[in-house]
Amino acid sequence: MTRSTIMTAALLALGAGGSLAQTPPALQCYREARAEMGQCIDQAKTVCEATYQGAFIQCFQPDPSCAIGCQDRENECEAAPRARQTECQQACDNTAKNASQTCRNRPDPTNCNIRVRLRKLKCDQRCVRGTAPALQRCGQLFNACLIRCAGG
Secondary structure, eight states: OOHHHHHHHHHHHHHHHSSSSOOOHHHHHHHHHHHHHHHHHHHHHHHHHHHHHHHHHHHTOSOTHHHHHHHHHHHHHHHHHHHHHHHHHHHHHHHHHHHHHHHTTSSOHHHHHHHHHHHHHHHHHHHHHHHHHHHHHHHHHHHHHHHHHTTO
16 A cells, blocks of 8 residues: 555545544444434423423413513523523634644644533533523512512
């Protein structure tokens, strides 16, 4: 085999999977199982939210319009902080992806990637802490609104 053939094969392998070795079947199975678990959790969350919404409305019968108004105001209140949090976390993701790519060229890519993940975690936590006061205020306003609806 010529040197250029070896280099071409190596580059193709790196482009396809990130390493020369193919993913072992057990790890591929695990990745698929995790993906299925995530889908299951998403489906369960949707069912639980629908169940909660039905029960919530029943709590404020015969006229749930006041409580529904509280929910609407809470959603409006939370929209901007949640958007800021999502934008912030997307910036963390982008920074981590770029940093992880530079780890490939480092002498110790494993430790480099561990440090990248730790920095991403800390970045995500800053995003959450940055929006927490606004979201807590929305929750407090929602609770006060429900108390008024309940006649309390």
